[in-house]
Amino acid sequence: MSQPSTNNLHTPVMLDEVIHYLDPAPGKRYLDATLGYAGHTLGLLQAGAQVTGIDRDEDMLNIATERIAKAGFATQFTPIHSSFSQALDLQGQTLPARAGLKGQFDGVIFDLGVSSYQLDTPGRGFSFRYDAPLDMRMDKNLAVTAADLVNGLGKNELVELFTTLGEDRNAKRITNAICARRQTSPITTTQELADLVVGLVGRSRGIHPATRIFQALRMAVNSERLELKTALPSVLSSLKEGGVIVVISFHSLEDKIVKSWINDATSAGQIEEITQNVEEPSAKEIAINPRSRSAKMRVARRLA
Numbered sequence: 001m002s003q004p005s006t007n008n009l010h011t012p013v014m015l016d017e018v019i020h021y022l023d024p025a026p027g028k029r030y031l032d033a034t035l036g037y038a039g040h041t042l043g044l045l046q047a048g049a050q051v052t053g054i055d056r057d058e059d060m061l062n063i064a065t066e067r068i069a070k071a072g073f074a075t076q077f078t079p080i081h082s083s084f085s086q087a088l089d090l091q092g093q094t095l096p097a098r099a100g101l102k103g104q105f106d107g108v109i110f111d112l113g114v115s116s117y118q119l120d121t122p123g124r125g126f127s128f129r130y131d132a133p134l135d136m137r138m139d140k141n142l143a144v145t146a147a148d149l150v151n152g153l154g155k156n157e158l159v160e161l162f163t164t165l166g167e168d169r170n171a172k173r174i175t176n177a178i179c180a181r182r183q184t185s186p187i188t189t190t191q192e193l194a195d196l197v198v199g200l201v202g203r204s205r206g207i208h209p210a211t212r213i214f215q216a217l218r219m220a221v222n223s224e225r226l227e228l229k230t231a232l233p234s235v236l237s238s239l240k241e242g243g244v245i246v247v248i249s250f251h252s253l254e255d256k257i258v259k260s261w262i263n264d265a266t267s268a269g270q271i272e273e274i275t276q277n278v279e280e281p282s283a284k285e286i287a288i289n290p291r292s293r294s295a296k297m298r299v300a301r302r303l304a
Contacts, residue, residue: 011039011288011289011292012037012039012040012043012111013111013248013281013285013289013291013292013295014248014279014281014285014292014295014297015039015040015043017279017297018040018043018109018246018248018297019043019044019047021107021244021246021274021299022044022106022107022109022244022246023107023244024043024044024047024048024049024106024107025047025048025049026047026048026049027048027049028048028049028050028106028107029049029050029051029052029104029105029106030044030049030050030051030052030105030106030107030108030109031051031052031053031054031105031107031108031109031238032044032051032052032053032054032108032109032111033054033084033087033088033108033109033110033231033235034054034055034084034109034110034111034112035053035054035055035060035061035064035079036055036060036064036111036115036116036117037060037063037064037067037115037116037117038053038064038065038067038068040109040111041053041064041068041077042067042068042071042073045068045071045073045076045077046073048076049076049106050076050077050078051076051077051078052077052078052079052080052105053065053068053077053078053079053080054080054082054083054084054087055079055080055081056081056082056083056084056138056139056222057115057118057138057139057140058081058139058140059117059121060115060117060118061079061081063117064079065077065079083139083227084110084227084231085226085227085228085230085231085234088230088231088234088235088237088238104238104240105238105239105240105243106239106240106242106243106244107239107243107244107245107246108235108238108239108243108244108245108246109245109246109247109248110228110231110245110246110247110248111248112224112228112247112248112249112250112251112254113224113249113250113251113254114126114138114218116291118138123135124136124137125145125146125189125190126214126218127190127214128190128191128193128194128208128210128211128214130190131189131190131191132189132190132191133145133147133188133189133190134146134147134150134187134188134189134190134192134193134217135147136214136217136218136221136222137221137222138222139222142221142222144221145221146214146217146218146221147186147187147188149161149217149220149221150178150182150186150187150193150217151182151186151187151188155175155176155179158171158175158178158179159171159172159175161216161217161220162174162175162212162213162216164216164253165215165216165219165220165225165253166212166213166215166216167212167252167253168212168213168216170197170200170201170209173200173201174196174197174200174201174213177196177197177199177200178193178196181196190214193210193213193214194208194210194214197209197210197213198210215251219251224254225253225254225257228254228257228258229257229261232247232257232258232261233261233265236265236270236271236302239302240302241302241303241304242301242302243301243302244274244299244300244301244302245271245299245300245301245302246297246298246299247297247298247299248295248296248297249295249296249298250294250295250296251294255278255296255298258298259278259298262298262300265300266300269303269304270302270303270304271300271301271302271303272300272301272303273298273299273300274299274300274301275297275298275299278296278297278298279296279297279298279299280295280296280297281293281295
């Protein structure tokens with residue numbers, strides 16, 4: 001599969017705010033739990049810090065590692081191919097112990113959601129902008145694809161999926177159309193699914209009508225909510241006392257999970273919230289990087 005150039009790949013969301021809260025400096029260590037193109041990590045490395053970067057997408061990890069090496073920071077960086085929930089799960093003392101993750105970091109950054117690379121690489125099947133196999137797996141070792149869900153889930157399960165993760169008001173109508181279509185032939189490509197949705201609900205100004213359906217499938221294939229729920233309680237064990245955690249989410253359900261965890265951990269005396277209200281990108285940033293428009297940032301500090 002062809003890969004994009006590692007130059008000018010991507011603008012990291014709310015980079016100035018991330019650097020402000022994490023306050024990187026020589027001698028400090030950070031964990032980028034969602035490495036992506038390494039935009040946030042490069043900002044930390046440029047300040048002289050050491051960074052361990054986690055990504056479940058091996059293609060993405062290789063691209064980021066190459067980008068970091070070309071920038072001259074290879075000796076400050078440690079890559080880990082894993083989901084962040086597995087890397088932060090300290091119960092088994094396996095991967096985290098080998099990687100030296102426990103209690104070592106001055107800060108952790110989560111930049112949730114799908115990367116620009118995944119959206120812009122047709123063969124990965126994340127976007128309806130390209131006709132490609134309906135895949136959406138961030139980790140290619142996962143067994144279940146989006147096509148498996150579309151063609152294998154029962155009607156009630158699909159409605160729940162599109163309603164809960166997609167928050168799509170047309171969930172029942174779209175599900176009925178999918179179930180009728182798959183009786184004659186399976187839906188196997190992004191174009192087939194997008195065309196079905198457009199044919200049912202039409203096009204109008206605003207977001208593409210298949211956006212929420214694709215979002216729901218992606219989140220389900222990659223167990224994104226479960227990943228986050230598992231990782232957040234574990235991340236404290238990776239932080240030094242006084243260490244800072246920054247979470248950037250792009251979906252209301254993810255932000256609710258983060259907010260709930262912060263409230264619970266604050267009540268338990270484990271952390272203090274630094275951002276009393278959720279922070280969002282500036283109008284200037286949104287104009288430069290429209291994909292940042294739905295970003296929400298929450299920041300907390302470990303107390304003990």
